[in-house]
Amino acid sequence: MSTRHLFTPIEFNGRTLAHRVALAPMTRARSTQPGDTPNATNARYYAQRASAALIVTEATQISPQGKGYSFTPGIYNDEQVAGWRLVTDAVHAEGGTIFLQLWHVGRMSHPDFHGGALPVAPSAIPFEGQIWKVDPATGVGAMVDCPTPRALTTAEVRQIVEDFRLAARRAREAGFDGVEVHGANGYLIDQFLRTTSNQRDDEYGGSRENRLRFLREVIDAIAGEIGAERTAIRLAPFLTARGMACPDILPTMLEAATFLQSRGIAxxxxxxxxxxxxxxxxxxxxxxxxxxxxxxxxxxxxxxVAKANWVIGQGYADLVAFGRPFVANPDLPARLANDWPLAELDPATLFGGDERGYTDYPAWSEETLEA
Structure with a gap:
């Protein structure tokens, strides 16, 4: 066990960070509509949290096909790149580091996002899963069931790899320090990894090597475009929800880790x-x-803090990402370091809406404590 803890400095992304408190990616569904375009309000939100050792943005679809939730942002056209530039400029002005999380939801979607067409997946397998969708008639969001998807053709899989590469290029154009591929939580890359969701008979299915092929090709494409040192990935080894309880997933994840190490990702x-x-x-x-x-x-x-210090002290992790506590506490690193009280999250304002529950949580002060 080492003497490292949450507030031990660390070398990361070419910088010396004073602490190890990261902002976890969290869907907040506040992009400008129509167009799924980031905006000045998003820039304020992330800039308020720039004291994080690393900001990982909300999941961002790499193409219209990759969308699965209402009001989530994209990174596939010039308007979205310009919107994200507002965000990166604001974060960098506050001294922060920010990675864009790249997302293709696969089967975790709904035909309403795709002109009535079915969502896509490795295989056309029914599953239990829900996404958040706003009813255009009422403007009210609710969780709705996902249908059985259609299976991607081999050529379509290869096109999605290209979509990831182009999204990484646009992320760099938008000023991001790097990208994190969303390979977790039952979305498309995760769907390819698991026998429960991937029953293909081409080079992307069957053996463990084939089920890892899509992940490897995506990482290779992105690293080749922007550099391995700006490329990262998120994985969820123990996920069982959303039809993802695969008996071979832990050995598959370990093989993925071996590949990722060899590739030298961030x-x-x-x-x-x-x-x-x-x-x-x-x-x-x-x-x-x-x-x-x-x-x-x-x-x-x-x-x-106690669990974070344990996992870092044991050497199992180097940074710890916080989600919901960072929503209600934009100055979370300072609050944790000084043992200041944490504000409570308003769960009703997590998804969609305006600045309420988004940019109006104050930083800590004696006045906010007394209020």
């Missing part, structure tokens, strides 16, 4: 299932994946 982000009866993220797996991946590891999932 970091590996591991999201831990954080609901009450979620599978345990075992210490044995933490040891196994650390043995295969020696670059920075970020972990996320209902961490507090």
């Amino acid at each position: 970091y590996l982000h591991l999201v831990e299932a954080d609901w009450d009866d979620a599978p345990e993220f075992t210490e044995a797996f933490r040891r196994d994946i650390r043995a295969r991946f020696t670059q920075p590891i970020i972990v996320a999932g209902s961490y507090d």
Whole structure:
């Protein structure tokens, strides 16, 4: 066990960071409509949280086909690039580092986002999953069931790899320090990794090597475009929800880690299932994946300072990402470092809406404490 903890400096992305508190990617559904375009309000939100060691943005679709939730931003046209430039300029002005999370939801979508066409997936398999969708008639958002998707052709899979590459190029044009590929939580890359969602008979399905092919091609394409040092990925080894309980997933994830280490990517982000009866993220797996991946590891999932200090002290992780606590506490690193009280999150304002519950949470002060 080392003496490192949440407030030990770390070398990351060519900079010396004073602490290890990262902002986890969280869907907030506040892009400008129509067009899924980032805006000045988004820029204020992220700039308020620029004291994070690293900001990972909300998941951002790489193409119209990659969309699965209402009001989420894109990175596939010039208007979206210009909108994201507002964000990166604001964060950099505050001294922050920011990676864009690249997203293709695959089957976690709805025909209403695709002109009535079915969402796409590795295989046309029914599953239980819901997405957040706003009713255009009422303007009210609700969770709705996902239909059985259609299977992608081999040529379509290769086009999505190209879409990831182009999205990474646009992210750099928008001023991001790097990109994080969303390979977790039952979205498209995760769907390819698991036998429960991938039953293809081409080179992208069947064996473990084939199920890893899509992930490898995406990482290779992005690293070839913007550099491995600006390329990262998020994975969810112990996810079972959304039809993702694959018996081969842990060995598959370890093979992925070996590949990612060889590719020299910036970091590996591991999201831990954080609901009450979620599978345990075992210490044995933490040891196994650390043995295969020696670059920075970020972990996320209902961490507090004590648990964060433990996982860093054991050497299992280098940074810890916080989601909901960072929403209500834009100055979260200072609050954690000084043991200041944490503000409560308003869950009713998480998705969609205006600045209420988004940019109006104040930084800590004696006055806010008394209020």
